[in-house]
Amino acid sequence: xxxxxxSLLFVALALAGVAGLTLGPVRIGLGGVLRALxxxxxIQTVGIVRDLRLARVVLAVIxxxxxxxxxxxxxxxxxxxxxxPYLLGVSGGAAVGAVLAVVAGVSAPGALPLAAFAGAAGxxxxxxxxxxxxxxxxxxxxxxxxxxxxxAFANAAIMVLLAGAGExxxxxxxWWMMGSVSGADWRTIGWLSVYATAAxxxxxxxxxxxxxxxxxxxxxxxxxxxxxxxxRRIFLLAALLAAITVAGAGLVGFVGLVVPALARALGAxxxxxxLLASAVVGAALVVGADVVARTVRAPAELPLGAVTAIxxxxxxxxxxxxxx
Amino acid sequence: xxxxxxxxxxxxxxxxxxxxxxxxxALPGRLTAVVGPNGSGKSTAxxxxxxxxxxxxxSMRVGDTDVATADRRQLARTMxxxxxxxxxxxxxxxxxxxxxxxxxxHGAWSALGxxxxxxxxxxxxxxxxxxxxxxxxDALSGGEWQRVRLARxxxxxxxxxxxxxxxxxxxMAHEMAAFELLDELAREGxxxxxxxxxxxxxxxxxxxxxxxxxxxVVAAGAPNDVMRGDVLEPxxxxxxxxxxxxxxxxxxxxxxxxx
Numbered sequence: 001x002x003x004x005x006x007s008l009l010f011v012a013l014a015l016a017g018v019a020g021l022t023l024g025p026v027r028i029g030l031g032g033v034l035r036a037l038x039x040x041x042x043i044q045t046v047g048i049v050r051d052l053r054l055a056r057v058v059l060a061v062i063x064x065x066x067x068x069x070x071x072x073x074x075x076x077x078x079x080x081x082x083x084x085p086y087l088l089g090v091s092g093g094a095a096v097g098a099v100l101a102v103v104a105g106v107s108a109p110g111a112l113p114l115a116a117f118a119g120a121a122g123x124x125x126x127x128x129x130x131x132x133x134x135x136x137x138x139x140x141x142x143x144x145x146x147x148x149x150x151x152a153f154a155n156a157a158i159m160v161l162l163a164g165a166g167e168x169x170x171x172x173x174x175w176w177m178m179g180s181v182s183g184a185d186w187r188t189i190g191w192l193s194v195y196a197t198a199a200x201x202x203x204x205x206x207x208x209x210x211x212x213x214x215x216x217x218x219x220x221x222x223x224x225x226x227x228x229x230x231x232r233r234i235f236l237l238a239a240l241l242a243a244i245t246v247a248g249a250g251l252v253g254f255v256g257l258v259v260p261a262l263a264r265a266l267g268a269x270x271x272x273x274x275l276l277a278s279a280v281v282g283a284a285l286v287v288g289a290d291v292v293a294r295t296v297r298a299p300a301e302l303p304l305g306a307v308t309a310i311x312x313x314x315x316x317x318x319x320x321x322x323x324x
Numbered sequence: 325x326x327x328x329x330x331x332x333x334x335x336x337x338x339x340x341x342x343x344x345x346x347x348x349x350a351l352p353g354r355l356t357a358v359v360g361p362n363g364s365g366k367s368t369a370x371x372x373x374x375x376x377x378x379x380x381x382x383s384m385r386v387g388d389t390d391v392a393t394a395d396r397r398q399l400a401r402t403m404x405x406x407x408x409x410x411x412x413x414x415x416x417x418x419x420x421x422x423x424x425x426x427x428x429x430h431g432a433w434s435a436l437g438x439x440x441x442x443x444x445x446x447x448x449x450x451x452x453x454x455x456x457x458x459x460x461x462d463a464l465s466g467g468e469w470q471r472v473r474l475a476r477x478x479x480x481x482x483x484x485x486x487x488x489x490x491x492x493x494x495x496m497a498h499e500m501a502a503f504e505l506l507d508e509l510a511r512e513g514x515x516x517x518x519x520x521x522x523x524x525x526x527x528x529x530x531x532x533x534x535x536x537x538x539x540x541v542v543a544a545g546a547p548n549d550v551m552r553g554d555v556l557e558p559x560x561x562x563x564x565x566x567x568x569x570x571x572x573x574x575x576x577x578x579x580x581x582x583x
Contacts (some may be wrong), residue, residue: 079413205432211424219410221374223480224400224428269416 001277009266009280010174013061018285020057021049023295055184059248060290061283062189063181064255066245067140068282070238071256072263073203076210077234078140084256085242088147090236092154093123094246096211099161099173112176112282113188113247116242123150130233143235153227178303179252181290192248199241203275204232210271253305254312255282261319285311325387325515326350326373326484332381332491333368334459343384344539350517350532352483355510357518357526360536361560366519367408369536370488386484400428403484404477408492415462418472423450425479440479447478452503466493470502484515490545491522503529527551528574535559551575 008250021033026048028036035041036049070085077083085091097119101112130146131139158177162170209230212220217227242256263277264283296302326349333343334394343365350356358366371377374382375396384391386403412421419492425447448454453475458469461562464472470493477485487506491499499522507529510516520526526533528548535543537559543550550556553566556577563580 076413081414198527208427208430208432212427215424216407216410216412218374218376218405218407221371221396222400222403222405222486223374223396223424224394227376243449264414269414269420 001269001273006280007278009277009284010244013280013284013287016284016291017061019056019291020060020287021053023291024048024053025299049100051186052184055186055189055319056181056290057287058189059181059184059192060287062192062196063245063249063252064259064282064284064286065279066200066265066282067252067255067286068259068278068280069203069275070242070245072260072271072278073206073210073234073238074256075260076214076271076274077231077238079214080140080144080145081261082257083144083275085238086251086253086256087144088184088242089123089127089150089154090120090209090239090242090246091251092151092158093126094120094156094243095177095251096154096161097122098176098250099158101174102169102173103161103165104227105169110188113192116228116250117243117247120239120246123154124236124239124243126150128236143231172303175303176250177305179250179302179305179308180293180301181249181286182301184248188248192244196241196244199237200279201246202237203234203241204229204272206237207270207272207275210234210275214271249304251305252286252308252317254285254309258312258316259285264313265319317320325385326356326486326517327385328369328382329384330382330486331369331372331379331384333365333372333377334380334401335377341380341396341539342377346536346539346541348380348534348544350484350515352515353510353513354516354531355529356532356534357520357530358534358536359526360534364536364537364559368539370486370519373403373486374407374501394538400482402482403486404480404482405479405556406473406485406487406490407565408488410473412461415460417457418448418453418461418464419444419457420461421461421472422453422476422479423478425481428480435496439523444475444479445477448472450478451475452501467473467498467571470494471498474502474505478509483513484517485509486517486519488519489521491520491525499525507522522530523551523556523577524569527576528569528572540549547575548556551577556563 022028022030032045033049036046039046074083075081094116097115098112127146127150131142134142162173186188209225211225211227221227259282260278262275262281263274266277268274268277270272289311290304293302293304293307329347331343331346334341339499360366366419368377372379373391386399387400394465422444423436426443431438448457451471451474451574453471456472490502492523494502503525506516533550534541543555551566553564557564565578567576567578569576
């Protein structure tokens, strides 16, 4: 990828960030935002900029970067441009966890993210166990199928859970399943960013294995990769990264699928480059989508996942037409 | 050098061994060919060498390294493999693809440098892939792709080169050129192990031929010792005659029509 395109990406991310900080029910100019970030100005503006808008932007950055990287790693490893973290049971498991928490009426702060993360981790463990029982090896196709099956089972479980629930509960659960960064608070962001960074760095560290696995299993083995171990490791890291984003923002669809394709369309080729570009593209996309979600029909908010899908589908169709 | 001793492989759920006590070796400085009908265990032997199937018995050694316990990345520095099938899931430039051959020489964080670029360049030069450098891997013909793959294996820099059906998709001239290159690489002291169905080409270029049948070595030796009707007819279960190549006098197999 050329330096000019990298610069373009960071400019896009910066513009999305500025829009995220200035736009909203209370319009604050760029100068006001900068003063508020520095802690100067009236206390209300400082609160809006720092605790509401900046927190949202940062959570959107974590969510977009995490989903983008997760999708990039999975697509290379599974040799499939349609692979994405949500296909691997992560979304289903997280949703079951969150819906369980909502239905049980748990209201302690931080309980919902924790429940979602636990559900996602449980689903990932289940997928790995199924794949192991089926073939004893980390066959990419078996992993994908196991993910789809666990996802279907999770959907059924959610319907059963919500069938007898009250209207408010269903609404809460549904809203969470459509994704949102409106609940951003600095404590959650703190621990999410630590885990997301760790998983992201670990993925970049195995990027060369992703390059080689993308050639096919035997070719990768001939180039010194322990195929089964490497596949399992990358799968686990990617799934955990996705689970971390789900804990923070619920289900934000299409990002993990579309963002790596965007990164490749911009010229990223080797896995490390695709991973890093996907982090920036994903961050810019989700920050931008959140701005759209909360301004288009203000004061009402659109679900973030719906906005990312509306942006993502046409792009994906365009790509499909070009490759077909 | 590759030394395979009493190697046994049984796939999970299979009722017979894919490799059934095979013993053979490939020595440096010569081209060793493994031949045999489909399902005779040729590709299984290659997959065992790269650690993709586990041996249920016996051993395989590359130089002093036992394949079963080897550090795979370290082994990939001495042993390069051109597998039967390989295709990047997402297209790369040919140059970038050949550079993948340098990965075994680096850890996760060490950058590829000028020495790696030079190795890739040299390998592309040797296989005639240099003019393809800026093309994309999905825009190559079958023959070009085979040459690029061979360049990637050479860029790996090992003394041991294993090829599974390298002539597939090559026209006559490119196939001859590929075999001549392999011959040249062997003469420079490399160990070349070649899995092939092209018995007549193998008879002209290989110094040592190993015939596999039902996972066992049924014959091994110089082309003249192996390319014989009484050896090959029962293995392929097909009538054939052995003639002489008019140009160099190498044994030449002609399968007969049965009707």
